Amino acid sequence: xxxxxxxxxxxxxxxxxxxxxxxxxxxxxxxxxxxxxxxxxxxxxxxxxxxxxxxxxxxxxxxxxxxxxxxxxxxxxxxxxxxxxxxxxxxxxxxxxxxxxxxxxxxxxxxxxxxxxxxxxxxxxxxxxxxxxxxxxxxxxxxxxxxxxxxxxxxxxxxxxxxxxxxxxxxxxxxxxxxxxxxxxxxxxxxxxxxxxxxxxxxxxxxxxxxxxxxxxxxxxxxxxxxxxxx
Amino acid sequence: xxxxxxxxxxxxxxxxxxxxxxxxxxxxxxxxxxxxxxxxxxxxxxxxxxxxxxxxxxxxxxxxxxxxxxxxxxxxxxxxxxxxxxxxxxxxxxxxxxxxxxxxxxxxxxxxxxxxxxxxxxxxxxxxxxxxxxxxxxxxxxxxxxxxxxxxxxxxxxxxxxxxxxxxxxxxxxxxxxxxxxxxxxxxxxxxxxxxxxxxxxxxxxxxxxxxxxxxxxxxxxxxxxxxxxx
Numbered sequence: 001x002x003x004x005x006x007x008x009x010x011x012x013x014x015x016x017x018x019x020x021x022x023x024x025x026x027x028x029x030x031x032x033x034x035x036x037x038x039x040x041x042x043x044x045x046x047x048x049x050x051x052x053x054x055x056x057x058x059x060x061x062x063x064x065x066x067x068x069x070x071x072x073x074x075x076x077x078x079x080x081x082x083x084x085x086x087x088x089x090x091x092x093x094x095x096x097x098x099x100x101x102x103x104x105x106x107x108x109x110x111x112x113x114x115x116x117x118x119x120x121x122x123x124x125x126x127x128x129x130x131x132x133x134x135x136x137x138x139x140x141x142x143x144x145x146x147x148x149x150x151x152x153x154x155x156x157x158x159x160x161x162x163x164x165x166x167x168x169x170x171x172x173x174x175x176x177x178x179x180x181x182x183x184x185x186x187x188x189x190x191x192x193x194x195x196x197x198x199x200x201x202x203x204x205x206x207x208x209x210x211x212x213x214x215x216x217x218x219x220x221x222x223x224x225x226x227x228x229x230x231x
Numbered sequence: 232x233x234x235x236x237x238x239x240x241x242x243x244x245x246x247x248x249x250x251x252x253x254x255x256x257x258x259x260x261x262x263x264x265x266x267x268x269x270x271x272x273x274x275x276x277x278x279x280x281x282x283x284x285x286x287x288x289x290x291x292x293x294x295x296x297x298x299x300x301x302x303x304x305x306x307x308x309x310x311x312x313x314x315x316x317x318x319x320x321x322x323x324x325x326x327x328x329x330x331x332x333x334x335x336x337x338x339x340x341x342x343x344x345x346x347x348x349x350x351x352x353x354x355x356x357x358x359x360x361x362x363x364x365x366x367x368x369x370x371x372x373x374x375x376x377x378x379x380x381x382x383x384x385x386x387x388x389x390x391x392x393x394x395x396x397x398x399x400x401x402x403x404x405x406x407x408x409x410x411x412x413x414x415x416x417x418x419x420x421x422x423x424x425x426x427x428x429x430x431x432x433x434x435x436x437x438x439x440x441x442x443x444x445x446x447x448x449x450x451x452x453x454x455x456x457x458x459x460x461x462x
Contacts, residue, residue: 099330217448218452
């Protein structure tokens, strides 16, 4: 039973809050019973699991958790990265909010067969906030890392100024839905390299844009719906 | 120029962090230039606006902001509530996360003509987090409050166990999409009162559910897409 906050395992968990330490070690932290159970269901082996009251005093575990006291389990896992692929997947560029990145990883896990591929400027999918938003989907379907130019298949950009709507646009699978930052969209040097662009029809009296995770999810739904046997 | 943290206006802004004070006063706080501009665009008059460096010392404004230092403008506004209505709208039951409530208010503003109607157990749409997630849509399209039994029109429940998919289900407008808490869905006593239920098709190897804001947005997209002249 760990009874000191100077314990090396607790120190490691605390350090893994920092992006630099996650990069250096290739590890990340999973907090809470639901997410540790999700890792188990995905048959991902932990490097370390600490259970409050069994392995460590509950207050000490709460003190290293980003969720605070009441966290009953914390696990440390090795980051995994997928190769881009699948008949339908998502490429993100400059999506800096970890909650949005995690939510899109979860939506892709539900709606398409390929991993979410992270380009430059994206939030770390292994930060505590992203892992939580993914509800464990980062464990079951690890994201990939690439630049858009490295990817093959049809590239479809989500772009509020496109002529075609998502329902109208024609693309041949495999399709990669390309999503940029919420306001800027894809940078011009990339939007010139895609095969097609499409917009989500929105009301003229509404907001300028949807949240980036909403937009990606709607596109996954619409494209998946039109692919026979997908979904 | 306000130079004391004991100033009554600053005290009021600080107090409005509490749900009880928002209920009591009928007011709420809007933080940041973008959201105050959104209020102006929606022609909603503030009760009070404080600009850093003009009306108040910047550090004092930062100290009452939930965003912290760097917040340049804070406004106080009167809460408004819409009557349920529209050809397409959303009813939420037990959606307790303010980020999800705000995100759904934004998505509904973009994708349908009716307000989001909040039933029992929903987060306050006028909390700082919900207002921010709505990106100002709470100002442009204020939510409504009602219980499901008070509402007219076709009620379509989102339910992962439904036989029909969203694309298959037939409902006559006006349609209200009914969404419950993320895991539980609508409580049984309500799911028995709806006109139809539908699910979002998801991969068998994926997660059990989508985030509730994702699910509501996909349903708004699918139903809006099928209504001539909507969107």
